[in-house]
Amino acid sequence: MPQLSETSLVLDTLRRFVVEHPQVKRWLVAYSGGLDSSVLLKALRELQLDVEVEAVHVNHGLSDHANAWQDHCQRCCQELGVKLHTQSVEVQRQGRGLEDAAREARYSVFESLMDADTALLLGHHADDQAETLMMRLMRGSGTRGMAGIQASRPLAQGILCRPLLSLEQEQLRQQAQAWQLRWIDDESNDSDAFDRNFLRLAVIPALKQRWPHLAQRAAQTAHWCREADQLVLEVAAEDLARVQPRSERLGASLDWTVWRDLSDYRRGNLLRLWCESQRLDLPERVHLDELSTQFLRQSPDSSGEVCWGNVCIRYFRQRLYCLAADASVSLAELPKPIEGWLGEPMAWGGGEISLQPVAEGGFRLPREGFDVSLREAGERCHPSWRDRSQTLKKLLQESQLEPWLRGIVPCLRERHQLAVVGDLWHCQGWQAEGERGYRLHWQLRRSLS
Known part of the structure; x- marks a missing residue:
C-alpha cells in the first residue's frame, strides 16, 4: 500500500x-x-x-x-x-x-x-x-x-x-x-x-x-492566460461603454464612428464581447477581416452584411447593428395579409402586432376592423402631422426606420384606404375625436434568447 x-x-x-x-x-x-x-x-x-x-x-x-x-x-x-x-x-x-x-x-x-x-x-x-x-x-x-x-x-x-x-x-x-x-x-x-x-x-x-x-x-x-484574458475583457468593457450600445426594435446597435476609430485588435475584441453579451456566436478572424472590408469605408453601404453562426452585422446611419441570423430569415418571410382585424394580438413578420387603447393622440378603429398588409409600390400617404402627402417610400426613409424593416411594416387600411403605417404614424382624417383612440404596438423578437 x-x-x-x-x-x-x-x-x-x-x-x-x-x-x-x-x-x-x-x-x-x-x-x-x-x-x-x-x-x-x-x-x-x-x-x-x-x-x-x-x-x-x-x-x-x-x-x-x-x-x-x-x-x-x-x-x-x-x-x-x-x-x-x-x-x-x-x-x-x-x-x-x-x-x-x-x-x-x-x-x-x-x-x-x-x-x-x-x-x-x-x-x-x-x-x-x-x-x-x-x-x-x-x-x-x-x-x-x-x-x-x-x-x-x-x-x-x-x-x-x-x-x-x-x-x-x-x-x-x-x-x-x-x-x-x-x-x-x-x-x-x-x-x-x-x-x-x-x-x-x-x-x-x-x-x-x-x-x-x-x-x-x-x-x-x-x-x-486567465489573467491576460481578464485584461482583454476589461479593455473590451471600456470600449463597449464608449460606443454607446443600445437595444433596437430588432437586435442592438453601437456607434460606428467610435468603433471605426479603434485599432484593429480593439475592434475585434469589442465585437466579441458585444456578441457574447447577447448570447450570440463569436466572430473568427475571417469575419473580422470582412467587417473591416465592408464597414471601414467613409460611407459604408447600408445593404452590406457580414454573417457568421447565428449573427448578422449590418450598417445604417453611422451605427452598426447586430441581429440574430434567424431574425434575418424571419424578415425574408413576408407576412400574409389579415382581413377584419380588430386589434387582437397577431403574428406579423417574425414578431407580433396588437392595438392598444390610449387616452389621447390615437386613431379610430373602424367598426368592421382593419385590413393589414404590406405597403404597395408607389403608394402615397398623408401623415396627420404633415400639410401634404408624400410617397410612402420617402416617408419611411425620413422616419429613420432601418432599411431591412421597411419591407415588413404593417399597414392598416379600410376599404383600400391607408390609415396607419406601423407604429410610426396614422394618416390625416384618422384621428380619434370624441371616441376611444388606439395605437399600433409592433414588436419584433430582439434576440435568440
Whole structure:
C-alpha cells in the first residue's frame, strides 16, 4: 500500500476549498463511479461536514455496462450514507460529436438539481487541465481557450466547482488505494479514437517522461492566460461603454464612428464581447477581416452584411447593428395579409402586432376592423402631422426606420384606404375625436434568447 503523509493532501485541499465557500449548504458530487469522482465523494464524507452531501449519477446508456455502473454507484453511496440521484438520458447527437452531445445531456440533469445554496463538484484534476490545454492548442485557441478549465463558475442557480484541479491524478490514485476504494474503468477511455484519449494515452505520458512537471507548468500557463484574458475583457468593457450600445426594435446597435476609430485588435475584441453579451456566436478572424472590408469605408453601404453562426452585422446611419441570423430569415418571410382585424394580438413578420387603447393622440378603429398588409409600390400617404402627402417610400426613409424593416411594416387600411403605417404614424382624417383612440404596438423578437 502506498505511503502517504499522516494528513492527506486530498483532504487538506478539499478542507481549504470548503472553508472558502461558507455560503454552500449542499454539496452535490457528479459521480460517475470512476477514480476521480470516487475519491472526491469519499473525501467529502471524511470531512464530516454539517451540510448536505449528495451525489448524482447520469446513465448515458452508451455502454453495455451502463446499468452495472449505475448499480455500482448506488451500492457505494449506500455504504457512504450519501443520497444518490440517478437519471437515464438519451444522447441526441444532432450533428455534434458524441462527447459534446453526452455532455449537454449530462449538464441538463445537473442543472435540474441545482438551487442557490448548491455547489456541483466535479473531479477534474491537473492532468485534465494539461489535456485540455493541449486540445485547445491544437484548435488554435486564444487566451480565453488557453485559460483552460475554470476552478468555478455559475451554473443554473448555484455554482460549479472543481476542488481537485491542483492535484495530479496519481495523487488521487494513491489516496484511493489507501482508502481501498472500488471504482469503475470506462472501456471507452482505452480507445485512442477520441482526441482526448489519444492525448492521455500517447502524448501526455511521452511529454511527462521528458518534462515530469508538465501538469504544474500547464496549470501555470492557464493561470497567466486567465489573467491576460481578464485584461482583454476589461479593455473590451471600456470600449463597449464608449460606443454607446443600445437595444433596437430588432437586435442592438453601437456607434460606428467610435468603433471605426479603434485599432484593429480593439475592434475585434469589442465585437466579441458585444456578441457574447447577447448570447450570440463569436466572430473568427475571417469575419473580422470582412467587417473591416465592408464597414471601414467613409460611407459604408447600408445593404452590406457580414454573417457568421447565428449573427448578422449590418450598417445604417453611422451605427452598426447586430441581429440574430434567424431574425434575418424571419424578415425574408413576408407576412400574409389579415382581413377584419380588430386589434387582437397577431403574428406579423417574425414578431407580433396588437392595438392598444390610449387616452389621447390615437386613431379610430373602424367598426368592421382593419385590413393589414404590406405597403404597395408607389403608394402615397398623408401623415396627420404633415400639410401634404408624400410617397410612402420617402416617408419611411425620413422616419429613420432601418432599411431591412421597411419591407415588413404593417399597414392598416379600410376599404383600400391607408390609415396607419406601423407604429410610426396614422394618416390625416384618422384621428380619434370624441371616441376611444388606439395605437399600433409592433414588436419584433430582439434576440435568440
